[in-house]
Amino acid sequence: MNILVIGAGPAGLMFASQIKKLNPQWHIRIIEKNNQEESVGWGVVLPGRAPHHPANPLSYLLDHETLDAQYLETFKLTHHNDSAMKSTGVTLCGAERKSMIKALRELCQSLDINIEYEQPVLEEAQLAADQYDLVVVSNGISHTTHFYREALKPKVDFGKNRYMWYGTPQLFNEMNLIFKAHSSGVFVAHSYKYSSKMSTFVVECSEQTYQKSGLDDMTPEQAEQFIAGVFSQELDAQPVIAQAGLKWRQFMTLSHEKAYDGNVVLLGDALQSGHFSIGHGTTMAVVGAQLLVKSVHEHSQNVEVALQDFNQRVMPVMKLFSQHAEISRLWFESAEDNMHLTTPEIAQAFAQRRASLPALPEALEAALKYALKR
Numbered sequence: 486m487n488i489l490v491i492g493a494g495p496a497g498l499m500f501a502s503q504i505k506k507l508n509p510q511w512h513i514r515i516i517e518k519n520n521q522e523e524s525v526g527w528g529v530v531l532p533g534r535a536p537h538h539p540a541n542p543l544s545y546l547l548d549h550e551t552l553d554a555q556y557l558e559t560f561k562l563t564h565h566n567d568s569a570m571k572s573t574g575v576t577l578c579g580a581e582r583k584s585m586i587k588a589l590r591e592l593c594q595s596l597d598i599n600i601e602y603e604q605p606v607l608e609e610a611q612l613a614a615d616q617y618d619l620v621v622v623s624n625g626i627s628h629t630t631h632f633y634r635e636a637l638k639p640k641v642d643f644g645k646n647r648y649m650w651y652g653t654p655q656l657f658n659e660m661n662l663i664f665k666a667h668s669s670g671v672f673v674a675h676s677y678k679y680s681s682k683m684s685t686f687v688v689e690c691s692e693q694t695y696q697k698s699g700l701d702d703m704t705p706e707q708a709e710q711f712i713a714g715v716f717s718q719e720l721d722a723q724p725v726i727a728q729a730g731l732k733w734r735q736f737m738t739l740s741h742e743k744a745y746d747g748n749v750v751l752l753g754d755a756l757q758s759g760h761f762s763i764g765h766g767t768t769m770a771v772v773g774a775q776l777l778v779k780s781v782h783e784h785s786q787n788v789e790v791a792l793q794d795f796n797q798r799v800m801p802v803m804k805l806f807s808q809h810a811e812i813s814r815l816w817f818e819s820a821e822d823n824m825h826l827t828t829p830e831i832a833q834a835f836a837q838r839r840a841s842l843p844a845l846p847e848a849l850e851a852a853l854k855y856a857l858k859r
């Protein structure tokens with residue numbers, strides 16, 4: 486089989502490495518628009534301990550220990566400068582995004598998969614079935630480069646809050662959620678360590694707070710200082726650091742009703758993205774990639790049948806993911822309404838925000854169990 490993968494993020498690299506392991510004779514080409522060093526964001530939270538958890542991409546690496554991933558078992562919520570701690574219930578893994586992508590890239594290269602960096606965006610005609618049996622579009626959600634296929638009924642929504650993905654050398658040993666009342670409004674930080682030296686520090690606030698605080702008119706350096714001041718107690722005089730070129734923005738959710746059209750199939754964020762507050766995007770990329778591997782491997786004689794099978798299995802889990810992510814996004818968009826609550830009350834409201842939905846981890850476990858059955 487001749488396969489083109491567009492985008493060398495977790496989804497594309499996971500799919501390419503796992504399908505190639507099963508079919509070493511297949512030809513797989515990966516193209517990536519950025520260079521090898523570029524990677525958006527700091528650390529992400531992943532499920533379980535590597536190498537035991539199949540939804541954790543680190544489990545597929547031979548040398549996952551070199552990533553300096555951090556395991557988290559405690560959740561800490563801070564509100565009115567008062568904290569409540571409880572168990573996360575499951576082990577979570579904080580990992581640096583750049584190192585994880587580098588390790589997945591090296592895994593692909595060790596399997597003789599060619600990855601071409603700094604590639605121009607391909608024209609539609611270059612994806613035709615006479616050139617590739619299968620084209621996997623795993624190009625994430627960027628604000629500029631999508632593959633819009635009307636047949637797949639794409640939908641784009643923007644959240645109301647503004648957010649910024651900072652990193653900080655302050656080590657947050659728990660999964661932290663910090664609510665901070667400020668004269669310009671409420672700021673919320675989501676923070677946890679992802680290496681022995683750094684933590685992720687995602688901050689969000691309403692548009693009104695964003696405008697009133699003056700963040701819109703600040704230089705990136707002024708914004709870093711302002712946010713470090715808002716969370717000075719938790720940051721303990723450590724800075725927050727923004728990646729060059731990254732701006733405060735509204736979260737973009739990209740959804741589709743169908744995963745494939747002809748020989749082109751969507752994977753990862755390019756198929757369904759979901760709000761960062763549930764920390765599942767990379768996990769969904771792994772689950773989607775493994776389901777696609779299963780369908781393509783089992784129906785390699787007929788790509789149409791393979792993609793039909795994939796569509797049927799992946800869309801229900803993507804729908805559930807999108808419901809969980811939407812409920813969570815909306816909850817954070819109304820954070821100001823909850824500021825009058827006591828710390829135990831807001832902790833309870835946070836824990837309950839997705840309770841009306843079927844559990845996502847169980848659905849993902851079932852999907853992976855099926856996908857990994859050989």
Ligand SMILES: Cc1cc2nc3c(=O)[nH]c(=O)nc-3n(C[C@H](O)[C@H](O)[C@H](O)COP(=O)(O)OP(=O)(O)OC[C@H]3O[C@@H](n4cnc5c(N)ncnc54)[C@H](O)[C@@H]3O)c2cc1C
Pocket residue numbers: 491492493494495496497516517518519526528529530531604605606607623624625626627630649650687752753754755761764765766767768769770
């Ligand atoms: C603030 C924030 C916090 C998050 N926290 C977490 C978390 O804690 N846990 C978690 O699991 N997820 C988290 N996520 C989500 C996670 O980062 C994504 O879901 C995940 O990266 C999706 O992987 P992907 O491979 O589909 O897309 P991406 O990682 O976006 O990779 C897509 C790749 O395609 C490339 N590309 C784009 N266009 C083209 C093109 N036309 N041609 C070639 N290449 C192209 C891009 O350069 C990129 O390398 C977070 C997201 C945000 C915004």
